[in-house]
Amino acid sequence: MASFKSYTILSMVKRRFEQSWMFIAFFIGFFLFWEYSVIWFEIPRYILTPPSLVITKGAADLDRLLYYTYVTGLEVVLGYSIALVLALPLGLAIAFSQTLKRTVYPFIVCIEMVPKIAFAPLFISWLGFGLLPKVIIVFLVCFFPIVLNAILAFSSLSEELTLFCRSTGAGAWRTFLKIRLPAALPQCFVGFKYAAINATVGAAIAEFIGSDEGLGFYIQIVTGNMRPDLAFAGIFFLTLIGLCLFGLVTLTERILIPWHISVRRS
Amino acid sequence: MSHRIELSTVEKTFGAGASAVHAFGPVSMTVEAGEFVSLLGPSGCGKSTLMLMTAGLLEPSKGSITIADIPVTGPQTDIGIMFQDNTLVPWRSVRGNIELQLEMRGIVPATETEKIDALLRAVQMEDFADRFPYELSGGMQQRAAFCQAMIHSPQTMLLDEPLGKLDAMTRESIRSDLQRLWMQERPTVMFVTHSIEEAVQLSSRVAVITPRPGQIERVLEINLPYPRDFDVKNTPEFSAYVRETQEIFRGYGVI
Numbered sequence: 169m170a171s172f173k174s175y176t177i178l179s180m181v182k183r184r185f186e187q188s189w190m191f192i193a194f195f196i197g198f199f200l201f202w203e204y205s206v207i208w209f210e211i212p213r214y215i216l217t218p219p220s221l222v223i224t225k226g227a228a229d230l231d232r233l234l235y236y237t238y239v240t241g242l243e244v245v246l247g248y249s250i251a252l253v254l255a256l257p258l259g260l261a262i263a264f265s266q267t268l269k270r271t272v273y274p275f276i277v278c279i280e281m282v283p284k285i286a287f288a289p290l291f292i293s294w295l296g297f298g299l300l301p302k303v304i305i306v307f308l309v310c311f312f313p314i315v316l317n318a319i320l321a322f323s324s325l326s327e328e329l330t331l332f333c334r335s336t337g338a339g340a341w342r343t344f345l346k347i348r349l350p351a352a353l354p355q356c357f358v359g360f361k362y363a364a365i366n367a368t369v370g371a372a373i374a375e376f377i378g379s380d381e382g383l384g385f386y387i388q389i390v391t392g393n394m395r396p397d398l399a400f401a402g403i404f405f406l407t408l409i410g411l412c413l414f415g416l417v418t419l420t421e422r423i424l425i426p427w428h429i430s431v432r433r434s
Numbered sequence: 435m436s437h438r439i440e441l442s443t444v445e446k447t448f449g450a451g452a453s454a455v456h457a458f459g460p461v462s463m464t465v466e467a468g469e470f471v472s473l474l475g476p477s478g479c480g481k482s483t484l485m486l487m488t489a490g491l492l493e494p495s496k497g498s499i500t501i502a503d504i505p506v507t508g509p510q511t512d513i514g515i516m517f518q519d520n521t522l523v524p525w526r527s528v529r530g531n532i533e534l535q536l537e538m539r540g541i542v543p544a545t546e547t548e549k550i551d552a553l554l555r556a557v558q559m560e561d562f563a564d565r566f567p568y569e570l571s572g573g574m575q576q577r578a579a580f581c582q583a584m585i586h587s588p589q590t591m592l593l594d595e596p597l598g599k600l601d602a603m604t605r606e607s608i609r610s611d612l613q614r615l616w617m618q619e620r621p622t623v624m625f626v627t628h629s630i631e632e633a634v635q636l637s638s639r640v641a642v643i644t645p646r647p648g649q650i651e652r653v654l655e656i657n658l659p660y661p662r663d664f665d666v667k668n669t670p671e672f673s674a675y676v677r678e679t680q681e682i683f684r685g686y687g688v689i
Binding site: 326328329331333334335336338347351427428429432 | 486489491509510511513515517519520521523524525534535537538539540566568
């Protein structure tokens with residue numbers, strides 16, 4: 169039994185590798201090219217540093233990087249969570265209320281056209297350099313994709329299923345739990361993922377504009393000091409935050425809607 | 435209680451004022467309890483509209499419909515409906531989808547396990563109960579959808595081109611399953627189709643519908659003994675019915 173199990177794990181790893189070795193090779197190749205082109209073309213260290221130096225110099229400044237990752241991560245998590253908690257019920261309400269669809273919905277579509285990040289300097293001038301304006305900016309860039317996709321999700325049940333629900337005589341609540349909610353989840357997750365990608369962008373730009381801590385602040389300061397090695401280290405941790413958030417959303421998606429084609433395909 | 439469906443001068447107009455489209459009627463017709471009636475006509479002749487009105491899912495503009503002498507004023511729940519695009523949900527297995535019909539009606543599925551199994555056997559789907567719709571062919575999906583539409587033993591079944599998207603061979607095979615299930619359970623069936631052969635093979639009567647606005651042109655009684663298997667189609671009687679139906683459509687320039 170044990171040997172059978174290890175055999176299947178081994179074959180699984182082998183299959184995974186067969187599927188992705190080209191990607192892995194390309195990935196490694198990219199960093200090798202970066203590493204050695206900096207040396208071959210004699211690019212000055214204050215313009216571009218090889219990845220090996222990013223790792224060693226970044227490791228030397230790890231305390232600061234980790235603390236700033238915590239700061240920026242907190243902004244991202246708070247902004248994203250608040251957006252999720254507010255946008256999902258609002259999207260649901262708009263999808264089911266004709267009044268809201270005629271009043272709030274067009275307003276949201278108009279606001280969606282405004283680049284939210286342009287508000288960042290205003291929020292910072294109103295609320296100072298602290299956590300709150302950053303959380304608001306992250307919230308803004310996450311809120312709209314979630315609410316718009318939720319509206320779409322909850323108002324696009326197929327004609328056939330709508331008729332089926334009515335023919336069963338089931339009440340609104342039962343129909344919602346058994347059919348409308350699960351049917352809406354895939355489209356909702358489109359919004360959740362989009363927002364997860366936006367979140368770190370929002371946090372970084374908000375910190376560029378006015379901040380005294382966080383990874384955006386760090387990247388700006390070290391770039392000013394001609395330290396691209398540390399800037400790349402900052403970018404690495406910023407990416408890590410984004411990847412963790414996106415990974416968490418994708419994991420939740422896999423657990424909640426394993427039947428959906430977007431999950432099955434990957 | 436007799437589950438006769440009675441349509442009296444039913445009409446449907448979509449829109450209002452100058453842009454109003456008179457889609458259907460006036461149509462009067464009676465479908466006797468336990469009868470299998472096909473609504474046969476080309477696309478856009480309003481046969482689906484008529485079916486939805488009978489189900490109480492669409493309100494007629496004029497006229498009235500009764501099922502078992504009770505006026506249809508809202509969605510009917512003692513019916514099983516099926517469409518060209520089935521109502522299987524992708525997040526449930528075949529069994530789960532059949533149970534969905536029961537759960538939506540507040541019935542605990544565990545009490546109906548035997549009935550679900552029997553239905554699955556009747557359409558040769560017992561080995562696929564735990565499969566998900568995306569794992570099945572179109573024909574198997576429609577077989578599962580049949581079980582979903584019948585599990586609550588509806589007295590009336592409204593089938594809107596349930597075989598419309600299937601290839602000819604699969605249609606043939608599902609048709610005989612459908613006929614067997616109907617003979618076994620004897621619900622009143624309204625079957626919407628645009629296949630003349632299918633209508634003649636399955637129905638006790640065929641309502642021939644001509645378009646713009648949809649009208650029941652003729653009601654043909656098909657006096658062939660049930661069960662009507664594949665061989666019945668080679669009989670001269672069968673051909674005569676098919677030809678007669680074709681002539682009606684030809685007269686209207688439909689074919």
